[in-house]
Amino acid sequence: MKKLQTLCVIHKHPLVLLGMKKRGFGVGRWNGFGGKVQPGETIEDATRREVKEESGVDVREIEKLGIIEFEFKGNPEILEVHIFRALDFYGEPVESEEMRPCWFAVDEIPFAAMWPDDIYWFPLFFKGKKFRGKFLFDDAHNILEHTIAEVKLL
Numbered sequence: 095m096k097k098l099q100t101l102c103v104i105h106k107h108p109l110v111l112l113g114m115k116k117r118g119f120g121v122g123r124w125n126g127f128g129g130k131v132q133p134g135e136t137i138e139d140a141t142r143r144e145v146k147e148e149s150g151v152d153v154r155e156i157e158k159l160g161i162i163e164f165e166f167k168g169n170p171e172i173l174e175v176h177i178f179r180a181l182d183f184y185g186e187p188v189e190s191e192e193m194r195p196c197w198f199a200v201d202e203i204p205f206a207a208m209w210p211d212d213i214y215w216f217p218l219f220f221k222g223k224k225f226r227g228k229f230l231f232d233d234a235h236n237i238l239e240h241t242i243a244e245v246k247l248l
Contacts, residue, residue: 095173096163100141101128102156102178103219104149108200112208113148113193124208127193128175136175149195150188151181159219161248162211162227167238177211179219210235214242224248 103126104111112124127148131140138156145153160177180247187195198204200220211229218225227242 096174097171098131098137098140099128099173099175100131100144100178101126101175102141102145102153102180104145104151104153105181105200105220106183109197110200111149111187111195111197112203113195116192116194118192120209122195122207124198124204125212126177127195134217138178141176145183148190148193150190151183151185151195154181155182156180157222158159158224158248159170159222160215160225161229162221162225162229162242164211165228165230166235167174167230167232168247177215177219179222183244186209192227210237210241218242218244 113127115121115123115125127145129144131137141156142153145151156178158176159179162175165174166181215225215227223244224244228235230239232238
């Protein structure tokens with residue numbers, strides 16, 4: 095069973111906006127902003143809604159750069175995450191109940207405090223390349239298997 099998810103990273107070179115997850119799945123990790131796609135909602139609308147809810151920022155122009163499927167050993171659910179880059183936004187990031195936003199220099203991204211897959215796809219993301227991937231994690235969120243590839247179309 096696939097579950098549609100969104101992830102948006104605000105990239106204002108040479109900075110990137112990430113959020114420290116304060117509760118729920120992924121707590122204690124830096125990540126982009128996103129979450130579940132609600133019934134009747136487009137993936138793009140869900141992306142904009144989640145960014146606003148989690149960071150207080152309104153994203154205007156968003157570009158889909160990736161689709162990654164995440165599996166967790168022993169769990170039949172597959173998370174299909176559509177990854178967007180926002181270059182244009184308005185508003186100042188503010189802390190929400192779920193996330194604490196913080197700007198990072200592109201060359202100082204805290205990969206050690208992020209999901210371990212991020213280091214594989216962020217280089218493609220920053221080059222504006224489109225990509226697809228699959229990651230299989232164990233119970234401790236270690237990567238057991240992965241593929242990531244640049245693609246022409248998503």
